[in-house]
Amino acid sequence: MDKFTQHEGIVIPLDRANVDTDAILPKEFLKSVKRTGFGPHLFDGLRYLDPYRDEQSNALRRPNPDFVLNRPEYAGATILLARENFGCGSSREHAPWALLDHGIRVVIAPSFADIFFSNCFKNGLLPVRLTAAQVDTLFAQLASTPGYRLHIDLPAQCVRTPDGTSFTFEIDAFQKDCLLNGLDEIGLTLQHREQIAAFEARRLADRPWLRADPAGH
Amino acid sequence: MTPARTLYEKLWDEHFIREVGSGLGLLYIDRHLLHEVTTPQAFEGLKLAGRKVWRIAANLAVADHNVPTSHRDREIADPLSRLQLQTLDANCAEFGITEFGLHDPRQGIVHVVGPEQGFTLPGMTVVCGDSHTATHGALGALAFGIGTSEVEHVLATQTLTLQKARTMLVRFEGSLAQGVSAKDMALALIGLVGTAGGTGHVMEFAGPAVRALSMEGRMTLCNMAIEAGARAGMVAVDDTTIDYCVGRPFAPTGQSLDQAVAYWRTLTSDPEAVFDRVVEVDAARIAPQVTWGTSPEMVTSIEGVVPNPDGEHDPVRRAGMARALAYMGLEPGVRIADIPLDKVFIGSCTNSRIEDLRTAAAVVRGRHIAPGIQQALVVPGSGLVKAQAEAEGLHRVFIEAGFEWRDPGCSMCLGMNEDSLNPGERCASTSNRNFEGRQGAGGRTHLVSPAMAAAAAIAGHFVDIRQFHG
Ligand code: SF4
Numbered sequence: 001m002d003k004f005t006q007h008e009g010i011v012i013p014l015d016r017a018n019v020d021t022d023a024i025l026p027k028e029f030l031k032s033v034k035r036t037g038f039g040p041h042l043f044d045g046l047r048y049l050d051p052y053r054d055e056q057s058n059a060l061r062r063p064n065p066d067f068v069l070n071r072p073e074y075a076g077a078t079i080l081l082a083r084e085n086f087g088c089g090s091s092r093e094h095a096p097w098a099l100l101d102h103g104i105r106v107v108i109a110p111s112f113a114d115i116f117f118s119n120c121f122k123n124g125l126l127p128v129r130l131t132a133a134q135v136d137t138l139f140a141q142l143a144s145t146p147g148y149r150l151h152i153d154l155p156a157q158c159v160r161t162p163d164g165t166s167f168t169f170e171i172d173a174f175q176k177d178c179l180l181n182g183l184d185e186i187g188l189t190l191q192h193r194e195q196i197a198a199f200e201a202r203r204l205a206d207r208p209w210l211r212a213d214p215a216g217h
Numbered sequence: 218m219t220p221a222r223t224l225y226e227k228l229w230d231e232h233f234i235r236e237v238g239s240g241l242g243l244l245y246i247d248r249h250l251l252h253e254v255t256t257p258q259a260f261e262g263l264k265l266a267g268r269k270v271w272r273i274a275a276n277l278a279v280a281d282h283n284v285p286t287s288h289r290d291r292e293i294a295d296p297l298s299r300l301q302l303q304t305l306d307a308n309c310a311e312f313g314i315t316e317f318g319l320h321d322p323r324q325g326i327v328h329v330v331g332p333e334q335g336f337t338l339p340g341m342t343v344v345c346g347d348s349h350t351a352t353h354g355a356l357g358a359l360a361f362g363i364g365t366s367e368v369e370h371v372l373a374t375q376t377l378t379l380q381k382a383r384t385m386l387v388r389f390e391g392s393l394a395q396g397v398s399a400k401d402m403a404l405a406l407i408g409l410v411g412t413a414g415g416t417g418h419v420m421e422f423a424g425p426a427v428r429a430l431s432m433e434g435r436m437t438l439c440n441m442a443i444e445a446g447a448r449a450g451m452v453a454v455d456d457t458t459i460d461y462c463v464g465r466p467f468a469p470t471g472q473s474l475d476q477a478v479a480y481w482r483t484l485t486s487d488p489e490a491v492f493d494r495v496v497e498v499d500a501a502r503i504a505p506q507v508t509w510g511t512s513p514e515m516v517t518s519i520e521g522v523v524p525n526p527d528g529e530h531d532p533v534r535r536a537g538m539a540r541a542l543a544y545m546g547l548e549p550g551v552r553i554a555d556i557p558l559d560k561v562f563i564g565s566c567t568n569s570r571i572e573d574l575r576t577a578a579a580v581v582r583g584r585h586i587a588p589g590i591q592q593a594l595v596v597p598g599s600g601l602v603k604a605q606a607e608a609e610g611l612h613r614v615f616i617e618a619g620f621e622w623r624d625p626g627c628s629m630c631l632g633m634n635e636d637s638l639n640p641g642e643r644c645a646s647t648s649n650r651n652f653e654g655r656q657g658a659g660g661r662t663h664l665v666s667p668a669m670a671a672a673a674a675i676a677g678h679f680v681d682i683r684q685f686h687g
Pocket of ligand 1: 281282326327328347349565566567625626630631648649
């Protein structure tokens, strides 16, 4: 996983609440057995005017000029700004994979759905929770500032706007540490391998029915 | 004296191995269900790191999202779907994980199969790379959906690093009216608290109307806790729970059962336990629910009309409503009962169990689907549900009424296989999500209960199930 410390980039406004994971990456693209290659289908249903047929013909599809992702001024944007309850719906990690594959490193919203929020950290995508009023301010500034950029400082836990205002955000210390250092969470957990094994042995002895093995039937 | 605890707190304490960092717990995971869509990348990660599966017997795999629901004897046409199914087979074979294959009579939707087999039981931590894992909470278990990285983490360590959730008690007082079901309770609750209403919380469903539900009804309710934003839903253990579990293939027997039951009986919230939030709903006032928009919170009763966005003060919500109506092809003020339908889908992990099929069959028995209905599907939740329904003759009732009787899988709940809506088609569906494109690009979904879906198929439009009988 890539480390995350400082990030500055163009901001793309997605002025909607309840952006769901089916919208972020529709199910047509969940058949892949890989983690990459989802970028061209990020927001697929909103992004193209004609339906998807196959990968070969994808480049020939007509982009919807009204959808923000297709506007030239947001080309190369790396920060997504949205409204409440971003990422609701399914547990598909394909949603953060698609955002990352498209080049998004930060999503800013007043609130996120729980599973999406947790999935972001496993992939080096930073979800930033600001207040609804702060998000309003960012949308307003963005609307009146061509080439609007934000600076995200993870160690200092703040979002800096072009006029020098800075909004701080909360983040769990463990998750912050994982992002800053690009840590392998499984490796960290396995440092407690003996304690896990001891807990398990005790548990299976105390609650013997947990030993039921599907292979034994 | 130990302090009073909620059911969630008891389950948390029971599985807590140690603290890791600031307030995060490392929790032991008892059961892990796997399916073909969210696991390939996890197994790949495991292989790349040279890691093993920690406890093989804790895992059970079954393909469901992407499986055909007819002509299973033929090769799967879509090469991507085929590869995904083959990848699950190969990974399970390589790591020694038990899989119910496509031709196994026990194959079905993971959340139907787990409880049906007694693989998921009260008091367990149950996870799966699927948000509707909340379903298993109906057993008095702590069950929740995880992402693919966490699937890999569970495979490798049998644990998860978790933040303790807040607790929310949802009490359904009184009793449901005839014809009103657990699905209507779930939709009415989401209408009340919103799709983010439970964010950061685990919901416990309680009260007389929940006690009165069968296990299958409780599963429907817990299934949709995620649609209310909650991390998990759960119901305390009682006789209904224990009666359901006893005799299931992987459930304990003999002395081990006695020991299990004694423990399961402790899985209730203490009377003095304090929840972070309490919501009360009068079950008697719940009418059959129908969603009109593109989020489960966009819901009203069968007596209602499509709302007018102009009446909404919040600009973000107003824009969302207007977009939903445009997508759904609906005008404000239209009576829900006047909305004509093209297709009907009875299935999904929300409503594809035997009681759901019995309820739907009772509505359609001796009748025929309306001429305007182009397709009406019944997709049982598992091979065993299908066999049971056939033993009761329900398949004939459906077929004679003009329904198609399919093999088990997720099917038109998300349309990853060939069962999907065409652009503009309108469907009464017993599934759980009405997001744009969920059942097929451009498809329009109205979420309802099995009885309401069955009645809509016969009438060709929504009808009040309370007046439909007779
Ligand atoms: S039936 Fe639908 S909601 Fe349930 S697991 Fe399958 S796709 Fe997900």
